[in-house]
Amino acid sequence: MPPPGNRNDCKAWEESGAKAAVGNTMTIADGGYPCTGLVMAPQAPQWRGVTHLEAGAQQSHKQVRARVEHVFARMKTAQRS
Known part of the structure; x- marks a missing residue:
């Protein structure tokens, strides 16, 4: 809660x-x-930019978090019903 x-x-x-x-x-x-x-997703210094390895890690992290956020949204919708 x-x-x-x-x-x-x-x-x-x-x-x-x-x-x-x-x-x-x-x-x-x-x-x-x-x-x-x-x-947390890796963050690169603004002056350097993101490497290919960091970009892949960020993408993977975002995909997993998106699934979790969708579950949270469904849970909140179910509580209102």
Whole structure:
């Protein structure tokens, strides 16, 4: 259950009990969770640009996250019904 009110993603991650529930399992996240130990898509410095390896990793990360976000949307729709 998400915490009430407007919360920073990192703070909500810990307060909601999600961090404890996940334990040491590798978990992916978007860019809103820095310094949490979650796996985020690689970011290249703006001056260098993205290498082919980083671009492939970003694409893979985005595909998995898109599936997860679709599941969240379906869960929210089912709760309203």
